[in-house]
Amino acid sequence: MDTEIPGPAVIFDRAAVRAHRDRAARSATAHEFLVRESARRLLDRLEDVTRRFPRALDLGCRGGILSRILKGRGGIESIVHADLSWEMVRRISGPSPSDGALAESRAVADEERLPFAPGSFDIVFSNLSLHWTNDLPGALVQLNRALKPDGLLLAAMFGGDTLWELREALLRAEAESEGGASPRVSPFVDVRDAGDLLNRARFALSVADVDTVTVMYPDMFRLMADLRGMGEANAARARRRTFTRRDTLMRAGAIYRELHGDEEGRLPATFQIVSLTGWAPHVSQPKPRRPGSATARLADALGTTERFAGDTARPG
Amino acid sequence: MDDSKGTVDPKLLEILVCPLTKGPLRYDHAAQELVSEQAGLAYPIRDGIPIMLVDEARRLDDGEDVRSPSRER
Numbered sequence: 001m002d003t004e005i006p007g008p009a010v011i012f013d014r015a016a017v018r019a020h021r022d023r024a025a026r027s028a029t030a031h032e033f034l035v036r037e038s039a040r041r042l043l044d045r046l047e048d049v050t051r052r053f054p055r056a057l058d059l060g061c062r063g064g065i066l067s068r069i070l071k072g073r074g075g076i077e078s079i080v081h082a083d084l085s086w087e088m089v090r091r092i093s094g095p096s097p098s099d100g101a102l103a104e105s106r107a108v109a110d111e112e113r114l115p116f117a118p119g120s121f122d123i124v125f126s127n128l129s130l131h132w133t134n135d136l137p138g139a140l141v142q143l144n145r146a147l148k149p150d151g152l153l154l155a156a157m158f159g160g161d162t163l164w165e166l167r168e169a170l171l172r173a174e175a176e177s178e179g180g181a182s183p184r185v186s187p188f189v190d191v192r193d194a195g196d197l198l199n200r201a202r203f204a205l206s207v208a209d210v211d212t213v214t215v216m217y218p219d220m221f222r223l224m225a226d227l228r229g230m231g232e233a234n235a236a237r238a239r240r241r242t243f244t245r246r247d248t249l250m251r252a253g254a255i256y257r258e259l260h261g262d263e264e265g266r267l268p269a270t271f272q273i274v275s276l277t278g279w280a281p282h283v284s285q286p287k288p289r290r291p292g293s294a295t296a297r298l299a300d301a302l303g304t305t306e307r308f309a310g311d312t313a314r315p316g
Numbered sequence: 317m318d319d320s321k322g323t324v325d326p327k328l329l330e331i332l333v334c335p336l337t338k339g340p341l342r343y344d345h346a347a348q349e350l351v352s353e354q355a356g357l358a359y360p361i362r363d364g365i366p367i368m369l370v371d372e373a374r375r376l377d378d379g380e381d382v383r384s385p386s387r388e389r
Contacts, residue, residue, distance in 0.1 A: 086362060
């Protein structure tokens with residue numbers, strides 16, 4: 001059934017995202033090192049928080065990587081594993097080896113149309129999955145609602161500089177040999193936009209920051225195999241549906257090496273990971289006061305005298 | 317863990333809603349479906365895993381599988 005709601009531009013082919021996940025679920029987990037590394041960094045953030053989060057959702061869970069390295073952190077008692085791919089969630093079976101006490105359940109769910117009642121979770125994790133949503137603002141609003149008041153969103157997604165070397169090499173090779181170019185690598189979000197989106201989705205105390213991970217590859221084909229293995233092959237709707245010509249790929253590999261190869265001929269691949277942290281609103285959270293509502297002078301607190309600096313701002 | 321086939325975790329059922337209408341779901345144990353009367357859709361459960369995708373749901377009015385590409389009528 002096609003119930004496309006008019007609104008945000010449809011950039012990604014969600015059926016392709018799902019097919020890529022299904023395919024990746026059938027391959028070995030060796031390609032998932034980046035997903036695991038990102039999950040590790042995401043969970044490290046829990047160590048700064050003293051609160052407990054009994055009910056958790058891992059949205060875009062793939063094969064349950066995050067829960068396997070959770071190791072009892074965050075006071076999590078139950079977790080719902082949800083992914084767009086049934087093949088992926090099906091892989092999660094039996095209690096987590098790291099944490100036998102964790103109650104686990106599984107569902108197939110779409111980030112763009114969440115099937116969870118308001119206030120269902122104390123914490124939502126989303127590790128390297130939200131970059132495939134067409135309507136990221138809409139997905140964030142739905143996540144906010146699925147959280148209890150003062151619930152925490154911890155998300156990581158690929159950012160704008162991800163795979164820029166690969167994109168450049170493919171575009172140049174294609175322009176050279178085929179006289180035109182089509183997007184070969186999916187577009188990603190910018191960190192400034194991500195922070196703005198969190199605020200617009202009514203997350204409080206929100207933070208967006210960036211980590212850059214550079215992975216060295218022996219050649220471009222190993223990189224592309226890894227991307228497929230992670231279920232991260234291009235799913236942009238504007239992508240070309242036919243295979244790239246072999247000679248174009250060979251040329252792209254050569255351009256990549258010319259431009260970026262190190263002295264041993266290895267190729268660096270940049271992965272920019274944008275981390276999003278935000279809290280569902282709650283009355284207990286600190287909020288900025290209305291401008292001009294101060295009852296004490298800053299100068300008094302600092303033990304100095306106030307001097308007019310020439311600005312014309314007036315208390316409103 | 318909802319490992320026994322065909323059994324959905326009751327705690328999960330408590331929080332699931334229709335992804336289209338956000339309305340309530342009725343668990344049809346025999347058919348292994350979660351029925352959204354409001355949306356007129358039934359979401360299948362495979363190996364105890366509810367598939368909460370509109371594209372995978374069965375339309376209630378005519379019993380037709382909505383993802384089926386061939387609609388010869």
